[in-house]
Amino acid sequence: MKTALDKIIDYKHSEVAELKRQISFAVMDEKARTASPARGFSSALSRVAADDQNALICELKRKSPSAGEILPGADPVQIATEYEAGGAACLSVLTDGPSFGGSLEDFAAIRAAVAIPMLRKDFMIDPIQVAEARAWGADCILVIMASLEDTLAAELTDCAIGYGMDVLVETHNEAELERALRLPSPLIGVNNRDLKRMVTDLSTTERLAPLIPPDRQIVAESGISTAAHINRLRQTGARRFLIGESLMKRGSERQAAVRELRTTSCN
Numbered sequence: 724m725k726t727a728l729d730k731i732i733d734y735k736h737s738e739v740a741e742l743k744r745q746i747s748f749a750v751m752d753e754k755a756r757t758a759s760p761a762r763g764f765s766s767a768l769s770r771v772a773a774d775d776q777n778a779l780i781c782e783l784k785r786k787s788p789s790a791g792e793i794l795p796g797a798d799p800v801q802i803a804t805e806y807e808a809g810g811a812a813c814l815s816v817l818t819d820g821p822s823f824g825g826s827l828e829d830f831a832a833i834r835a836a837v838a839i840p841m842l843r844k845d846f847m848i849d850p851i852q853v854a855e856a857r858a859w860g861a862d863c864i865l866v867i868m869a870s871l872e873d874t875l876a877a878e879l880t881d882c883a884i885g886y887g888m889d890v891l892v893e894t895h896n897e898a899e900l901e902r903a904l905r906l907p908s909p910l911i912g913v914n915n916r917d918l919k920r921m922v923t924d925l926s927t928t929e930r931l932a933p934l935i936p937p938d939r940q941i942v943a944e945s946g947i948s949t950a951a952h953i954n955r956l957r958q959t960g961a962r963r964f965l966i967g968e969s970l971m972k973r974g975s976e977r978q979a980a981v982r983e984l985r986t987t988s989c990n
C-alpha cells in the first residue's frame with residue numbers, strides 16, 4: 724500500500740512537469756544565482772549547539788497527512804516572528820500546498836519578516852526545485868532518503884551546495900542512514916515519524932544516533948512536544964531539534980513554549 728509520502732511524490736512529478744512548462748532550468752538557475760545570499764542554516768544551528776544549548780528548527784504547517792488540519796487560518800508571519808522571538812535558531816516552512824497548506828508566497832513573506840535562516844520544506848525530486856528554493860530565498864533544502872535513489876539524492880545535494888545552501892538529509896532507519904552518510908552534507912535528520920503507521924516514536928532517534936559519526940550533526944525530527952522529550956533526546960547527543968505540530972497548536976503560549984524547549988536541560 725502507498726504511504727502518504729509515496730502519494731506526495733506522485734503529485735510532485737506533475738507539479739515539476741508544470742513548473743518546467745512555465746520556466747526553463749536556465750532561467751530558474753539565473754534567479755537562484757542572483758538571489759540574496761543564503762543565511763547559513765547549519766552554522767546557525769551549530770552556534771547554539773556548540774554552547775550545549777538546544778538548537779530549535781521551528782516549523783510552520785497548516786495541516787499534515789498525519790494530523791489533518793492543524794491551524795487552518797494561520798498567519799505565517801505572526802507565527803514565524805513568535806518562533807524567532809522565543810529563540811528558534813532556524814525555521815522550517817512547508818511550501819507544499821495539497822498536503823500541508825503551504826506555499827512559496829508564505830515562504831517569501833516570512834523571510835522578509837525574520838532574520839534567522841529558513842529551510843524550504845518540500846519534497847525534492849528534481850534540481851529545478853532546488854534552484855527554485857534558492858530563487859525564493861531558501862537557506863536549506865530537505866533531501867528525503869526514503870523517496871530518492873542514491874544518484875538523485877547526490878545530484879540534489881550537490882546542486883544545493885553549489886548555490887551556497889545547506890542540506891538536511893532525512894532518514895527513518897538504518898538502511899537510509901547508511902546511504903545518507905555517503906552524501907557530503909553534515910546535517911543528518913532522524914525522523915521519528917513512521918510513515919507507514921503514521922505514528923511517532925522517539926526511540927527511532929535513540930536507535931540511530933549511535934550510528935551517526937561525530938563529524939555529522941544529528942537533527943531529531945517529529946513527535947517532540949515537551950521538555951521531557953528534549954531531555955530524553957539530549958541523552959542521545961542530539962542538540963538540534965525540528966518541531967512542528969506541537970508548537971503550531973500552542974496558540975498564545977507559542978513564544979513561551981519555544982523558550983522553554985530552547986532552554987530546558989541547558990546549563
Ligand SMILES: O=C(O)c1ccccc1NCC(=O)[C@H](O)[C@H](O)COP(=O)(O)O
Nearest residue numbers: 727728787788789944945946966967968
Ligand atoms: O507529518 C506528516 O504527516 C508527514 C507525512 C508525510 C511526509 C512527511 C510528513 N511530515 C513531515 C515532517 O517530517 C514533520 O513535519 C516534521 O518532522 C515535524 O514533525 P512534528 O513536530 O511531529 O509536526
